[in-house]
Amino acid sequence: MRISSGIYSIRQGLKNIRRNLLFSLASIGTIVSCLFLFGVFYCIIVNFKTAMDDLENTVTVSVFFEPGISDGNIKLIGEQIRIREEVNTVEYISPEQAWETYAKETYKENYDEAMEIFAGDNPLKDSASYTISMKQLDKQAEFVKYLEGLDGVRKVSTSQAVADGVGALNSVVTFASVGIIVILLLVSIFLISNTIMIGITVRKEEIAIMKLIGATNFFVRAPFIVEGVVIGLVGSLIPLGLVYLVYDNVVSYVIGQFAVVQNLFAFVPVNELFAVLVPVSAAIGIGLGLIGSIVTTRKHLKI
């Protein structure tokens, strides 16, 4: 296509938007609400996931060994655990470390005295263990079964309730957000398609004449595709601005009002979120416009 034809198509596309402004605005409005929700959910999910990851790191699995097991066997078990996919970190706690930690917590200021009494005798001498943090908490139950099946393992202790809760919450939030966003995306495509169909109906005569004069299919379609893409693009830029403002304000408000939150939970910085959100939203907006316009022109412009 020539540059002058490209400019002509863009002009005609923009003219179409102006000509049925009401429907164009309705389409833009739906995409705005769709992508605004998408942005909000994205921010929530990313923050939620970050919080969950932090939590996952604090939830650990401890493996204890049969009495009298050799150091070599303990090392072997350690190797077997380390190569598992779901494992994040493995830390070896020797009986001495275990006793020291226990004694410090239990005897506190009497620690030195207690150490003297027990001098040389470690009551926790069979309590060597591995403390394992996992990459995926929802695989914990399966992983524990595996550990219990290993030779030389006496006991595996976990906090299954926390793992289950985190896993379930994670899936509910993900499914709900994906569901809502998919519905909104479909509504957007429907509305864009409707807007373009009206454009085609309004310009029926013009299209008929174009075809008789010898316009190529692409030339006839191009203005409508421009229309769809512009609607999609505008519809994606507005919610990005909105989400930016809202996120910034909400974060400063929460931190200002509830200082304690800052200690528990680190908000994901807005730049980090937008590094993903801007290209993804723009791509969805343009994609919606393209799909809506291409589908409609194929269906209603029998060329």
Add this chain to the structure above:
Amino acid sequence: MIRLEHIKMKYPASKTYALNDVNIHIEKGEFVFIVGSSGSGKTTLMRLIMKELDPTSGKIKLDGTDYSKIKKNQIPKLRRRFGVVFQNFRLLKDRTVYENVAFAQRVVETPTRFIRRQVPAMLTLVGLADKYKSFPRQLSGGEQQRVALARALVNKPEILLCDEPTGNLDPKNSWDIMRLLEDINSKGTTVIVVTHNKEIVNMMQKRVITLKKGEIISDEQKGGYIDED
């Protein structure tokens, strides 16, 4: 140039043939009237030549190229060899005279610098150079048809197809248009005119093809209008 061989055309919803075994050969540079009452198949014939429709059977050839062998994406190229004028002008009401003519060039992707040169020249040819800023509603029927003619001619087509070009015009304007068509024809463009206008057909002394109920009942050089009643 254009050859129709044993053309039969039946619309899906109809029981009878709109065209029945029609054979026409039009040479390059000819001026041909196609006449007949409504329902005789004139418009169907035009639509077949423009490849808006495909015949039920028979062959249409343009300079030897068989229409049935033309791929869908080649149709625009075929249509660019034609210029078309309609009874009801079919101008774009929201655009000026200039834009209406320029539209035809935009559609075939003529560079803007050529459009700027060729549109005024074409408007001068049809005598509307001073009205280039007017909208169709501000023009008389005759003027609107001249704009339509300028639009049809601006891409320098080899063949000009006119469907009832004087149908909505008074006698004076009708003659003006016919003189323009004759002038265009004299410069080498093949002109095919579908019409009801008995007086014009009889005065112009051109080739006349008469259709009746989908069949050719006469095809005469320097022919006249045949009254069917």
